[in-house]
Amino acid sequence: MTPTIVLVHGAFAESSSWNDVAERLVDEGHQVIAYANPLRSVAGDAAGLTELVRSIDGPVVLVGHSYGGAVITNVPADAGEIVGLVYVAAFALEAGESAADASGSVPGGTLGETLRPVPLPDGAVDFYIQQDKYHAQFCADVPPRQAQLMAITQRPIAEAALGEGSGEAPLWKTVPSWFVFGELDRNIPAGAHRAMAERAESRRTVEIAGASHVVGVSYPAETAELILEAVHVHAGSART
Numbered sequence: 224m225t226p227t228i229v230l231v232h233g234a235f236a237e238s239s240s241w242n243d244v245a246e247r248l249v250d251e252g253h254q255v256i257a258y259a260n261p262l263r264s265v266a267g268d269a270a271g272l273t274e275l276v277r278s279i280d281g282p283v284v285l286v287g288h289s290y291g292g293a294v295i296t297n298v299p300a301d302a303g304e305i306v307g308l309v310y311v312a313a314f315a316l317e318a319g320e321s322a323a324d325a326s327g328s329v330p331g332g333t334l335g336e337t338l339r340p341v342p343l344p345d346g347a348v349d350f351y352i353q354q355d356k357y358h359a360q361f362c363a364d365v366p367p368r369q370a371q372l373m374a375i376t377q378r379p380i381a382e383a384a385l386g387e388g389s390g391e392a393p394l395w396k397t398v399p400s401w402f403v404f405g406e407l408d409r410n411i412p413a414g415a416h417r418a419m420a421e422r423a424e425s426r427r428t429v430e431i432a433g434a435s436h437v438v439g440v441s442y443p444a445e446t447a448e449l450i451l452e453a454v455h456v457h458a459g460s461a462r463t
Contacts, residue, residue, distance in 0.1 A: 224280075224281035224282060225252070225253060225254070225281075225282075225454070226253075226281065226282040226283055226284045226306055226307070226454050227253075227254045227255070227256065227279050227281065227282070227283050227284070228248055228253055228254070228255045228256070228283075228284050228286060228450060228454065229255075229256050229257075229258055229272070229275065229276065229279075229283060229284070229285050229286065230244065230245065230255065230256070230257045230258065230286045230288075231257075231258045231260055231272060231285065231286065231287040231288065231291035231292075231294050231295055232257070232258075232260050232288055232289075232291050232378075233260070233262075233287070233288045233289025233290035233291040233292070233313065234262055234289060234290045234350070234378070234379070234380035234384075234385075235289075235351070235352050235357075235361060235377040235378065235379070235380070236288065236289070236373070236377060236378065236437070237259075237376060237377070237378045238257040238258075238259055238260075239376075240288070240373070240437070240439065240440055241257050241288075241439060243439075243440065243443035244439050244443045244446050244447045244450070245257065246443075247443060247444065247447035248447055248450060248451070251451060253451075253454065256275070256279075258271075258272050258275055260272075260290075260291055260294060260378075262290065262378055262379065262380040262381060262384060263381050263384060264381065264383060264384050264387055265293050265294065265297055265322075265384055265387045265388075265389060265390070266297065266387070266390065268294045268384070269293075269294045269295075269296075269297035269298055269390070272285075272294055272295065272298055273298050273299060273302045276298060276302040276303040276305065277302055277303055279303055281304060282304045282305075282306045283303050283304060283305050283306065284305075284306060284307040284308075284309065284450065284453050284454055285298065285305060285307070285308050285309070285394075286308075286309040286311060286450055287308075287309070287310060287311065287313045287314075288311045288312060288313055288437075288439055289311075289312055289313055289314065289410060289411065289436065290313075290314060290322055290380060290384065290385075291311075291313055292310045292311075292313025292314040292315055292316075293313075293314040293316050293322055293389060295308055295310075295313075295394065296308075296314070296315055296316050296389060296390075296393050296394050296395060297389060297390045297393075297394070298394055299392065299394075300392070300394060300397050300398065305394065305398050306398070306399075306453075307398065307399055307400070307401070307453035307454070307456065308394060308395055308398050308399070308400040308401070308453075309400070309401045309402075309403070309449060309450050309453050310400060310401070310402045310403070310404075310419070310420070310423075311403055311404070311438060311439050311446055312403070312404040312405060312408055312410075312411060312416065312436050312437070312438050312439075313402075313404075313411075314326075314411065314419070315393070315395050315400065315402070315419040315420070315422070315423045316389035316393065316419075317389065317393060317422070318388075318389060318390065318391045318392070318393060319388040319389060319391075320388060320389050321385065321386050321387055321388050321389065322384075322385045322386075322387075323385050323386050325411070325415055325419065326410065326411045326412070326415060328414075328415050328418065329412050329414035329415050329418070330412065330414075331409070331412030331413070331414065332409065332410060332411065332412050332415075333360060333409045334352075334360060334409065334410045337352050337353055337356040337357075337360045338350045338351070338352060338353070339351045339352070339353045340382070341379065347381055347382065347383060348381070348382040348383075349379035349380065349381060349382070350379055350380055350381075350382055350385070351377060351379045352374065352377060354371075354374040354375070357370060357371075357373065357374035357377070358370035358371070358374070359409075360409050360410070360436075361373070361374075361409070361410065361435065361436055361437060362435050362436065362437040362440060362441065363407065363409075363435045364405070364407075364433065364434055364435045364437075364441040365435070365437065365440055365441050369440075373437075373440075395423040396423075399426050399453070399456065400420075400423045400424075400425050400426065401425060401426050401427050401428075401449050401450075401452060401453050402416065402419070402420040402423070402425045402427075402428040402429065403428075403429040403430075403431065403438055403442075403445065403446055403449050404416040404429075404430060404431070404434075404438060405430075405431050405433070405434025405435050405436060405437075405438045405441075405442075406430055406431060406432050406433055406434060407433055407434060407435055408434070408435060408436045409435070409436060410436040411436065413430060416430070417430070426452075426453075426456070427449065427452065429445065429449055431445060
């Protein structure tokens with residue numbers, strides 16, 4: 224059975240950010256689901272994704288962008304037949320490590336200075352990227368008009384989610400992984416991506432010269448190709 228591909232968006236984006244990637248995957252005949260990531264807490268967001276995975280018959284490939292990588296990392300191995308993980312400019316966290324820890328592990332990240340905090344009624348805080356800084360920070364390699372619309376439709380993330388430690392059993396320790404990221408990622412520096420990919424023993428790591436944090440938007444063909452590689456590796460092993 225061909226794997227179902229589940230796409231998980233990250234902070235400051237929403238499910239339609241996967242549209243160009245999803246179109247290519249569907250054109251290749253694959254079942255695709257974009258999980259509406261709540262962006263509230265790593266454990267809670269992963270619990271919701273876990274229930275979605277449990278509802279799927281057959282193999283599953285999980286794909287996470289940015290904070291979405293932290294979420295797929297925290298799906299338990301027994302949630303379903305999970306055969307591959309694809310990290311798209313995403314966090315592949317170690318147990319106890321937070322997104323803030325990983326992005327700050329090497330120099331080059333500039334996200335903090337672009338954030339706009341918005342207090343919530345329960346005393347928590349949501350973070351947005353300031354709209355006038357969104358293009359340069361998040362998606363410098365997409366056209367200005369597209370960046371403007373992405374800034375308008377961005378989903379905020381809870382401050383607490385960025386500082387929350389990852390769970391004790393990272394899924395990449397038991398499931399094969401693939402990584403793609405941009406050389407000029409300003410949210411998660413390229414050096415942090417390289418370190419996470421090496422730690423996870425990535426099957427293949429693609430660093431795109433000049434690309435921003437949104438490689439799935441600016442380089443959808445390359446992103447889809449890597450996802451399809453994860454799918455095809457499973458298909459090949461299933462036939463042997």
